[in-house]
Amino acid sequence: DGGITQSPKYLFRKEGQNVTLSCEQNLNHDAMYWYRQDPGQGLRLIYYSQIVNDFQKGDIAEGYSVSREKKESFPLTVTSAQKNPTAFYLCASTFWGGGQPQHFGDGTRLSIL
């Protein structure tokens, strides 16, 4: 089935540790996005990528890093510099341009041990 797969579903981070969240899509979408969602809040953009080997900061990029080595994959690393990483992280993708809507994965919930 075509779709966006995020893994793991739940992730725990120790103090001072970097963790990486996976996002894979088989929809042949050009653009991929990472959002953060806090309880009772809307979605805030962390990073996005239009094409392979290119990505741009969103509204809340500090403490996060990404890579886009393959069209299908857009992993997000939550670094130790992110002091409040507990949140629900959502990955989305779409075709670049033409006003196509974004489609979302099922999210990863990150918590601090």
Add this chain to the structure above:
Amino acid sequence: GQQLNQSPQSMFIQEGEDVSMNCTSSSIFNTWLWYKQDPGEGPVLLIALYKAGELTSNGRLTAQFGITRKDSFLNISASIPSDVGIYFCAGQFRNAGNMLTFGGGTRLMVKP
């Protein structure tokens, strides 16, 4: 970043009632989108609106793209328990890489 003004923030209704929620913005958008998010899941696209004044239905859901392109509403008719969740509006600029600006969400609770 900018957020859309979405209201109400939450609603608690009786099964069978109709529901209405709306979003407004100071900016003009090319596209308005409505998503539903179940607890612990990602948002799922319900309706996409591409033209000012457009009225679109998807089963019991009806949404309209405001004529000024600065607002949109979503109606749910004859609500059922599985309508429970958080509904988000999102505005999209076509020439900005399909970037989305989200509303704060409307939490819908349905009493059987």
